[in-house]
Amino acid sequence: MQKLEALYRDPAAIAPLKPSELPVELRESALDIVEAAARLSGSLHPMTARAIADFLRPANSYYSNLIEGHDTHPLAIAQALREMYASDSRNRSLQLEALAHIAVHKRLPELLAAADNNPYTEGFWRAVHRTFYEHLPAEFRWVEAHEGTQLEVLPGELRTNEVRVGRHVAPAAEALPAFIERVEWAYRPKAEANRLARIVNIAAAHHRLAWLHPFLDGNGRVLRLFSDAAFLAEGLNAGGLWSMSRGLARSEQTYKQALAAADSQRLNDYDGRGNLSEKRLVAFCQFFLQVALDQIRYMTQVLAIDEMLGRLRNLVDLLAVKRKWRPEAYYVLEAVFLKGSIARGEIMRLTALSDKTAKELAKTLIDAELLTTDLSVRFAPYRAAYPIAFAPVLFPGLYPAGKEADILNSVR
Structure with missing residues (x-):
């Protein structure tokens, strides 16, 4: 050597x-x-x-x-x-x-x-x-x-x-x-x-x-x-x-x-x-x-589809209790997960809600960062979004257990 x-x-x-x-x-x-x-x-x-x-x-x-x-x-x-x-x-x-x-x-x-x-x-x-x-x-x-x-x-x-x-x-x-x-x-x-x-x-x-x-x-x-x-x-x-x-x-x-x-x-x-x-x-x-x-x-x-849809439903159930969300939010989240995006008017069809209530639901999901859209384009479709705040529910195990507990406790 x-x-x-x-x-x-x-x-x-x-x-x-x-x-x-x-x-x-x-x-x-x-x-x-x-x-x-x-x-x-x-x-x-x-x-x-x-x-x-x-x-x-x-x-x-x-x-x-x-x-x-x-x-x-x-x-x-x-x-x-x-x-x-x-x-x-x-x-x-x-x-x-x-x-x-x-x-x-x-x-x-x-x-x-x-x-x-x-x-x-x-x-x-x-x-x-x-x-x-x-x-x-x-x-x-x-x-x-x-x-x-x-x-x-x-x-x-x-x-x-x-x-x-x-x-x-x-x-x-x-x-x-x-x-x-x-x-x-x-x-x-x-x-x-x-x-x-x-x-x-x-x-x-x-x-x-x-x-x-x-x-x-x-x-x-x-x-x-x-x-x-x-x-x-x-x-x-x-x-x-x-x-x-x-x-x-x-x-x-x-x-x-x-x-x-x-x-x-x-x-x-x-x-x-x-x-x-x-x-x-x-x-x-x-x-x-x-x-x-x-x-x-x-x-x-x-990301298995059935498992992911089950967790989306669990998330809506959780937030229906904590934030008084409408349970119809699940149908919107399900649709954007499966389709990638939906037309704005489709929320009414998916949820059977009135135009006003459907728009309020869309705003709720956008504020929660579970839905996004291009605000610069009129009638731009809604797209899926997934914020860190809901990671423990939607993507369990992504972060360490202690961090996931902190994240869950932050959801109010």
Whole structure:
């Protein structure tokens, strides 16, 4: 073995970038993801799917930031989305951080298109980092170096300082361009005809980019956004109906242990031919793909039509008691869930209410953020919407149990 100093200046130190052969367990996991994502993709009306994808972005933000040690309550995120911020600067900054993640996640299709649908490029990673940090408050743009000095994180700029993450020493900053060039070349999608191998590459690249640590700070968030974009590029994100952040946060200790284990150098002569352990890279890939599969299956179960309609009815029953809602609200929510949208006049037909009462019911649902419309367009249809406030009833298990209890208690 070469000395540590030489390894981290030589791009060969990051090898292997992918398994030398595709193990059966990885091939099967990748195939399971393809099949599960296809089932989830076709389960909803496209307009309903878009509404739920919008609803899920705050949860993705919550979990991604949670992994970084920032526990911003979902209710605080909901308030920030309505431009209602905490009075103290720290909590306000956490709200703005959550909004930054939501904004970048929403722009992933645009950023990916600008990268020619290839998320494995320096330009794409830098664009994600830049977009995220441009939305952050000033206090989150500084990190403390080992010697105690404050360093500014420049949006979209590769680090120029040396870093250590736990026991892992990242490559020398001056060598980053050479490492990045090797990573871009190894993972370029056009070079791999086997779709299952490309799916495994998403997992492998997640680790190798973490190992590379290209930015002074924000690497974890960029990694998770990159992974969502990579599944999108493969047509596996089911229109935004799932993401990696929730699954990784729910297995945070295992996730971080698997990342650290895959940092290991080659164990013996039967462990690949690169500097790093191929066996532990394979183990990380299997963990990562299983997390992805678990998230797809969770959302498939939650969004099963009969189950979802049952929860919509339960929600109306709850609010009929708490807020004196009309029970006919269920028929409106059922229709927009199944159809994606309904004409304004259809509420009268669905509920058999008078025109005036139907309009009052529509306003009630709009005020509750369970219905939306384009106010700039006359007679624009009503569309489905799903606010954080009703997440525990409609999407049970999306947030941790304690947070769900708080959210339910806020429903008055």
